[in-house]
Amino acid sequence: MEKNFNPESFARIKVVGVGGGGCNAVNRMIDEGLTGIEFISVNTDAQALQFSKAKVRVRIGEKSTRGLGAGGDPRIGRVAAEESAEELYEVLKGSDMVFVTAGLGGGTGTGAAPIIAQIAKE
8 A cells, every 4th residue: 555645744854053062963865865954053153053953044143143143142143133033933934843953052052042942833
């Protein structure tokens, strides 16, 4: 018995890697060949973001960090995410499930991940 699956009926799943650790996790998932998921990399560090394998890349905090990263300061990561809230909302809208992955201890992942989770919830 053959079953036809309509991809439009599947849940729209997005995995968001935040900061260096989160973006590295997304790269590993892409390398493993996971399918049916939209991968998004989010970082304050413009140079690090260039190495992301995700098709969707969002540089946050353009005004506050000028692409130089959060310097290990979660307050800067939080401000960067708040500054870029509209852009983050645009890439997350229409999702059925959003998974946020970040390494805690750095500035961007620690500070921005909770803001991104809140935006995804909305």
